[in-house]
Amino acid sequence: MNDLETTVIEEIRKCATSIDGQTLIDAETRLLDDGLLTSLELLELVVGLESRLSIAIPLEFLSSKNFATVGTICTMLEPIKSET
Amino acid sequence: MKHEPTSLQAEVFDLVIVGAGPAGSALAIHMLSRGRRPLIIEKDAFPRHHIGESLTGECRQLLAELGLSDYMEKSDFPVKRGVAVSGDSASSRFWVPVEGLAEDGSRFPATTWQVRRDEFDEQLLKTARAKGATYIRARCESVEFEDGRVSGVKISGEDGISTSIRAHAVADCTGQNTLFSKLKLTSPKQRTGYENQVAFYAQMTDVGRDAGENDGSTHIFYGKRHHWAWAIPLSDKITSVGVVLPKASLGPDRGSIGDIFRRTLNEINPELIARTENATINSDVFSISNYSYSVESYTGPGYLCVGDSHRFLDPIFSFGVLVALQEAKLASAALDSYIADPKAAGSEPFAEYARKVDRAQSIVEYVIRTFWDYPLVFLKLAHFSHRSDIAEIFSGRLYSETVEEIGAVGLMRDLLKLGEDVSV
Numbered sequence: 001m002n003d004l005e006t007t008v009i010e011e012i013r014k015c016a017t018s019i020d021g022q023t024l025i026d027a028e029t030r031l032l033d034d035g036l037l038t039s040l041e042l043l044e045l046v047v048g049l050e051s052r053l054s055i056a057i058p059l060e061f062l063s064s065k066n067f068a069t070v071g072t073i074c075t076m077l078e079p080i081k082s083e084t
Numbered sequence: 085m086k087h088e089p090t091s092l093q094a095e096v097f098d099l100v101i102v103g104a105g106p107a108g109s110a111l112a113i114h115m116l117s118r119g120r121r122p123l124i125i126e127k128d129a130f131p132r133h134h135i136g137e138s139l140t141g142e143c144r145q146l147l148a149e150l151g152l153s154d155y156m157e158k159s160d161f162p163v164k165r166g167v168a169v170s171g172d173s174a175s176s177r178f179w180v181p182v183e184g185l186a187e188d189g190s191r192f193p194a195t196t197w198q199v200r201r202d203e204f205d206e207q208l209l210k211t212a213r214a215k216g217a218t219y220i221r222a223r224c225e226s227v228e229f230e231d232g233r234v235s236g237v238k239i240s241g242e243d244g245i246s247t248s249i250r251a252h253a254v255a256d257c258t259g260q261n262t263l264f265s266k267l268k269l270t271s272p273k274q275r276t277g278y279e280n281q282v283a284f285y286a287q288m289t290d291v292g293r294d295a296g297e298n299d300g301s302t303h304i305f306y307g308k309r310h311h312w313a314w315a316i317p318l319s320d321k322i323t324s325v326g327v328v329l330p331k332a333s334l335g336p337d338r339g340s341i342g343d344i345f346r347r348t349l350n351e352i353n354p355e356l357i358a359r360t361e362n363a364t365i366n367s368d369v370f371s372i373s374n375y376s377y378s379v380e381s382y383t384g385p386g387y388l389c390v391g392d393s394h395r396f397l398d399p400i401f402s403f404g405v406l407v408a409l410q411e412a413k414l415a416s417a418a419l420d421s422y423i424a425d426p427k428a429a430g431s432e433p434f435a436e437y438a439r440k441v442d443r444a445q446s447i448v449e450y451v452i453r454t455f456w457d458y459p460l461v462f463l464k465l466a467h468f469s470h471r472s473d474i475a476e477i478f479s480g481r482l483y484s485e486t487v488e489e490i491g492a493v494g495l496m497r498d499l500l501k502l503g504e505d506v507s508v
Binding site for chain 2: 038039040041042043046047059060062063064067
């Protein structure tokens with residue numbers, strides 16, 4: 001697991017009220033479809049990632065498809081991070 | 085005074101208003117305040133059942149301008165302090181307060197009402213008639229022209245006899261009936277992308293409500309994209325409940341309208357299930373589809389459309405009555421100028437009215453489409469990055485000249501444009 005994936009999972013754990021520290025989250029965990037995150041918690045994740053990574057995620061990237069898994073989130077974030 | 089069409093043939097009205105709902109009655113009241121003589125034509129007997137019961141905060145001031153403050157304050161219409169939105173889980177709930185907009189641009193807590201439309205619409209019509217509007221039960225069959233300008237309408241009364249009524253201008257306030265579109269006075273109705281939705285609704289008793297002073301508030305229940313429901317208190321006991329979903333989701337063995345309504349109540353959202361588990365349907369169950377459309381060109385020499393008669397997108401944000409009242413107010417100014425000298429008005433006398441209306445309706449469309457097509461973006465704008473902007477749109481800046489300067493408006497517009505460009 002790389003640093004970005006670790007960061008994303010940490011931020012997810014801060015937002016998700018339905019899980020505990022023992023819940024397994026990996027790159028393929030389906031965050032929305034499996035009910036780990038509600039829509040408001042997803043917003044908290046967005047805000048948390050922007051703050052922690054000092055980035056602004058373009059609005060057009062804020063889709064359920066890009067936030068489906070840790071993997072898709074990281075794929076979306078990589079080019080944004082590299083531009084900052 | 086009960087009028088027969090033939091008794092009005094000798095008169096020349098300043099304006100014929102087709103439709104006595106909020107748009108038509110409000111337009112009549114504004115025209116009377118400008119010293120004009122309106123005739124309201126309505127095919128249905130009032131009071132009559134109608135959907136669209138939740139008002140926005142801005143409606144309070146608009147109703148005051150129409151002389152309805154006293155009636156509204158003394159009514160037993162539930163007071164609406166906000167909208168509760170329940171999302172996809174028990175913890176996904178947020179509150180959107182009703183706010184007013186002061187002249188200095190600051191917002192303040194405000195209230196508005198949920199209205200039983202049969203009573204509300206009837207009171208608006210009564211007010212218009214009391215102030216001097218002539219009113220007739222009749223059906224408008226056609227709009228008549230002389231020298232390229234409106235000269236009146238042809239109507240048929242309850243006796244079935246067709247009569248010509250002369251007027252300087254005509255306004256379509258027929259709402260979803262979209263009369264002028266049917267008469268081909270406007271450009272054709274266009275698809276909006278929401279025309280495949282269908283709503284099922286009824287009045288119910290014993291629907292769970294929020295406690296305390298928020299018990300009169302609207303509740304929206306979000307299921308998934310284009311699947312949602314509303315609960316709007318109409319009295320201490322009665323709640324208007326509706327479910328909205330794509331027609332394609334109904335399936336072949338759909339059952340009756342009532343079957344679909346009851347089934348969907350138990351499927352769309354956990355909070356809705358909880359609030360309706362002990363509730364009873366207290367009316368017929370109605371359905372409405374094909375309620376979303378847009379007409380590009382809806383004004384001409386001596387005629388224009390107001391409110392739903394030219395455009396309706398989606399009911400999720402309860403803009404319907406607001407749009408009717410606000411467009412009636414704008415139309416009255418445009419019509420007053422036109423009637424003063426129709427010959428000097430040119431071929432597009434209501435272009436400025438259409439510009440203001442289209443601007444506001446476009447922003448309503450941005451908000452609605454962003455909500456449905458980019459829900460995470462909408463959440464971010466409304467709850468985090470542009471809270472004030474979104475609140476201003478909902479609380480009174482929609483029809484202001486500076487509304488396009490609101491940051492969130494540009495963001496939503498650009499995002500939706502980007503989505504269109506990508507999909508081409």
